[in-house]
Amino acid sequence: xxxxxxxxxxxxxxxxxxxxxxxxxxxxxxxxxxxxxxxxxxxxxxxxxxxxxxxxxxxxxxxxxxxxxxxxxxxxxxxxxxxxxxxxxxxxxxxxxxxxxxxxxxxxxxxxxxxxxxxxxxxxxxxxxxxxxxxxxxxxxxxxxxxxxxxxxxxxxxxxxxxxxxxxxxxxxxxxxxxxxxxxxxxxxxxxxxxxxxxxxxxxxxxxxxxxxxxxxxxxxxxxxxxxxxxxxxxxxxxxxxxxxxxxxxxxxxxxxxxxxxxxxxxxxxxxxxxxxxxxxxxxx
Amino acid sequence: xxxxxxxxxxxxxxxxxxxxxxxxxxxxxxxxxxxxxxxxxxxxxxxxxxxxxxxxxxxxxxxxxxxxxxxxxxxxxxxxxxxxxxxxxxxxxxxxxxxxxxxxxxxxxxxxxxxxxxxxxxxxxxxxxxxxxxxxxxxxxxxxxxxxxxxxxxxxxxxxxxxxxxxxxxxxxxxxxxxxxxxxxxxxxxxxxxxxxxxxxxxxxxxxxxxxxxxxxxxxxxxxxxxxxxxxxxxxxxxxxxxxxxxxxxxxxxxxxxxxxxxxxxxxxxxxxxxxxxxxxxxxxxxxxxxxxxxxxxxxxxxxxxxxxxxxxxxxxxxxxxxxxxxxxxxxxxxxxxxxxxxxxxxxxxxxxxxxxxxxxxxxxxxxxxxxxxxxxxxxxxxxxxxxxxxxxxxxxxxxxxxxxxxxxxxxxxxxxxxxxxxxxxxxxxxxxxxxxxxxxxxxxxxxxxxxxxxxxxxxxxxxxxxxxxxxxxxxxxxxxxxxxxxxxxxxxxxx
Numbered sequence: 210x211x212x213x214x215x216x217x218x219x220x221x222x223x224x225x226x227x228x229x230x231x232x233x234x235x236x237x238x239x240x241x242x243x244x245x246x247x248x249x250x251x252x253x254x255x256x257x258x259x260x261x262x263x264x265x266x267x268x269x270x271x272x273x274x275x276x277x278x279x280x281x282x283x284x285x286x287x288x289x290x291x292x293x294x295x296x297x298x299x300x301x302x303x304x305x306x307x308x309x310x311x312x313x314x315x316x317x318x319x320x321x322x323x324x325x326x327x328x329x330x331x332x333x334x335x336x337x338x339x340x341x342x343x344x345x346x347x348x349x350x351x352x353x354x355x356x357x358x359x360x361x362x363x364x365x366x367x368x369x370x371x372x373x374x375x376x377x378x379x380x381x382x383x384x385x386x387x388x389x390x391x392x393x394x395x396x397x398x399x400x401x402x403x404x405x406x407x408x409x410x411x412x413x414x415x416x417x418x419x420x421x422x423x424x425x426x427x428x429x430x431x432x433x434x435x436x437x438x439x440x441x442x443x444x445x446x447x448x449x450x451x452x453x454x455x456x457x458x459x460x461x462x463x464x465x466x467x468x469x470x471x472x473x474x475x476x477x478x479x480x481x482x483x484x485x486x487x488x489x490x491x492x493x494x
Numbered sequence: 495x496x497x498x499x500x501x502x503x504x505x506x507x508x509x510x511x512x513x514x515x516x517x518x519x520x521x522x523x524x525x526x527x528x529x530x531x532x533x534x535x536x537x538x539x540x541x542x543x544x545x546x547x548x549x550x551x552x553x554x555x556x557x558x559x560x561x562x563x564x565x566x567x568x569x570x571x572x573x574x575x576x577x578x579x580x581x582x583x584x585x586x587x588x589x590x591x592x593x594x595x596x597x598x599x600x601x602x603x604x605x606x607x608x609x610x611x612x613x614x615x616x617x618x619x620x621x622x623x624x625x626x627x628x629x630x631x632x633x634x635x636x637x638x639x640x641x642x643x644x645x646x647x648x649x650x651x652x653x654x655x656x657x658x659x660x661x662x663x664x665x666x667x668x669x670x671x672x673x674x675x676x677x678x679x680x681x682x683x684x685x686x687x688x689x690x691x692x693x694x695x696x697x698x699x700x701x702x703x704x705x706x707x708x709x710x711x712x713x714x715x716x717x718x719x720x721x722x723x724x725x726x727x728x729x730x731x732x733x734x735x736x737x738x739x740x741x742x743x744x745x746x747x748x749x750x751x752x753x754x755x756x757x758x759x760x761x762x763x764x765x766x767x768x769x770x771x772x773x774x775x776x777x778x779x780x781x782x783x784x785x786x787x788x789x790x791x792x793x794x795x796x797x798x799x800x801x802x803x804x805x806x807x808x809x810x811x812x813x814x815x816x817x818x819x820x821x822x823x824x825x826x827x828x829x830x831x832x833x834x835x836x837x838x839x840x841x842x843x844x845x846x847x848x849x850x851x852x853x854x855x856x857x858x859x860x861x862x863x864x865x866x867x868x869x870x871x872x873x874x875x876x877x878x879x880x881x882x883x884x885x886x887x888x889x890x891x892x893x894x895x896x897x898x899x900x901x902x903x904x905x906x907x908x909x910x911x912x913x914x915x916x917x918x919x920x921x922x923x924x925x926x927x928x929x930x931x932x933x934x935x936x937x938x939x940x941x942x943x944x945x946x947x948x949x950x951x952x953x954x955x956x957x958x959x960x961x962x963x964x965x966x967x968x969x970x971x972x973x974x975x976x977x978x979x980x981x982x983x984x985x986x987x988x989x990x
Contacts (some may be wrong), residue, residue: 294751297669298679338667345550345674348667405679407587460636463541465619467783 361395510691519816520651654817734943865914881959
């Protein structure tokens with residue numbers, strides 16, 4: 210959508226010159242988790258110990274480990290057990306997710322949109338990893354890419370709150386600019402957080418079909434994004450199959466109707482998993 | 495439709511031959527039928543032809559192998575002066591960066607060959623229907639269009655995929671198969687490979703060469719049971735030198751996630767754990783989506799399509815070739831060509847298998863064989879003489895730092911016919927073809943002594959092995975000693 214055409218008098222400079230100072234740094238715990246996740250010398254026990262220092266991260270890890278997608282026969286009661294169940298990469302992803310939530314999803318006046326971006330990111334991550342599993346792609350990479358695909362959105366909303374006088378008066382214009390710019394701002398943030406370059410490329414291209422170095426991951430995220438949207442609109446399985454089949458990324462990912470029917474059967478499990486993590490009422494002690 | 499003579503009635507395309515599957519078998523069947531003047535449609539599920547071997551099997555794993563070998567060879571060829579160690583955070587994608595170009599080049603070549611042969615290529619998924627009958631197929635495209643096709647002959651060449659055992663959950667995240675192993679973001683520190691066949695052996699040795707701590711587990715006592723024992727010994731020695739460990743004669747009871755790693759529990763109570771597990775316990779035919787039951791065609795207990803020596807299924811106008819009929823997988827191309835002729839009403843000879851189909855194992859080190867091994871000849875009651883050549887005795891072998899390799903040239907007891915060749919070492923898969931041609935041409939081993947070959951090349955190994963055969967035959971003639979079963983030292987100890 211052309212923002213300038215939609216709102217010719219609206220100055221969108223606030224969204225185009227975000228510099229390093231505007232991009233939030235990761236909390237110490239998350240920085241440490243990222244380092245340890247790629248350090249073969251670090252043990253899972255060390256990682257669990259670091260995670261236990263951040264109550265928000267620890268709580269989210271416990272919720273995810275006990276969610277429908279990951280729970281085993283016995284409930285998980287310790288952080289160490291949870292870490293064992295989820296594995297190093299998932300711990301890293303949850304730490305990044307919580308950091309994103311605590312630092313980014315606080316834009317005053319846009320709390321609903323910011324909160325929605327957080328829950329939507331988690332559901333997109335879950336769909337992306339299921340898609341990657343079926344496409345024999347990189348499952349771990351897909352989860353993190355889905356999780357963070359819209360991370361530019363709350364960041365831009367925060368910038369709008371900080372830089373525009375009375376942002377509530379030009380709400381629609383702000384949301385249009387956010388829709389247009391969030392992909393590149395998200396990619397910038399990934400680079401600042403020293404996350405893998407392929408992730409930054411995926412985020413940059415998740416709304417276009419341009420060939421890029423991340424291969425089909427951008428299309429995987431685009432389809433997962435739409436599946437998450439459809440779940441939020443509470444479409445039933447039949448409608449979800451029809452909508453997914455019609456999505457342009459489905460053909461580019463070579464997904465036939467049979468494949469989509471199989472994929473969509475995961476809907477209830479994934480929605481329940483996302484709900485278990487993001488719904489405080491279900492927080493494990 | 496570009497296919498010659500194809501007709502398009504109201505809602506149905508009529509062709510002489512429809513080939514289902516665009517791997518090596520399907521592609522060659524389509525080209526061969528077209529060459530005989532038939533209108534041919536080839537339907538493949540993927541947007542480009544090539545089959546699983548191009549996108550998920552042979553080509554990506556061989557590209558990774560080349561990278562691993564190049565890193566290893568830097569040290570060997572510089573006599574240890576230069577050593578390269580991969581950083582701990584090496585991404586697998588960075589080691590596979592050439593794969594996309596290799597696959598694209600391969601797909602371009604195959605696409606061009608099909609266009610040149612006027613084969614109409616359709617991107618879609620095929621199924622039979624009870625209403626359509628056994629001469630009709632329904633093609634659903636990925637863009638939700640439906641095409642009805644009627645054909646006189648149908649060739650099923652849909653290939654295979656990794657088998658998922660009931661007791662092991664392959665989640666493609668912690669427990670992977672050969673289709674998903676190369677999508678791992680990072681090189682694991684430790685890897686357990688389940689299986690002892692070609693795919694398991696290739697990946698186990700490639701990852702070991704890249705510095706991953708690998709344990710390979712199989713229920714057979716040794717890997718690659720179909721290969722000559724000495725060749726397998728040489729492989730196990732090299733695998734062990736790279737830090738790999740083979741555990742044979744064990745069955746996996748279950749696989750579970752524990753403490754951030756995967757644990758594999760075996761029938762003897764032992765437990766092994768690793769960052770990731772590769773499950774390479776065979777392959778299964780891709781036939782489910784065809785809905786063969788609707789036309790009364792079934793598979794055997796192994797899920798394979800049964801065919802006669804002309805590749806005809808129980809419905810004679812439907813042929814099947816390649817992995818859907820089982821081993822030998824490497825015969826797909828030859829099978830495809832023959833099935834293409836059968837589809838044109840031309841009887842062919844040769845059966846579904848051939849002892850002259852070479853086997854190549856792209857492990858580290860590379861292994862290859864064609865024809866009879868010493869043991870197989872013995873089991874068939876054929877007297878042989880075996881010529882040996884160590885790569886360390888060839889100039890090229892030493893230059894290429896491939897001294898550990900060797901060749902066994904199996905000849906008839908009179909030394910007049912080449913019966914088989916087994917090779918281990920760099921270039922083995924190429925080298926075996928010379929022996930294969932000698933077998934096909936009925937040439938005696940002495941041809942490798944009498945004819946000139948480029949020097950220095952590994953062809954010198956044939957000359958050395960042929961001279962060994964000649965010497966043994968000469969001694970047998972002079973002394974009457976049966977040299978079969980003796981090693982070199984014992985042979986040379988016999989006075990002439």
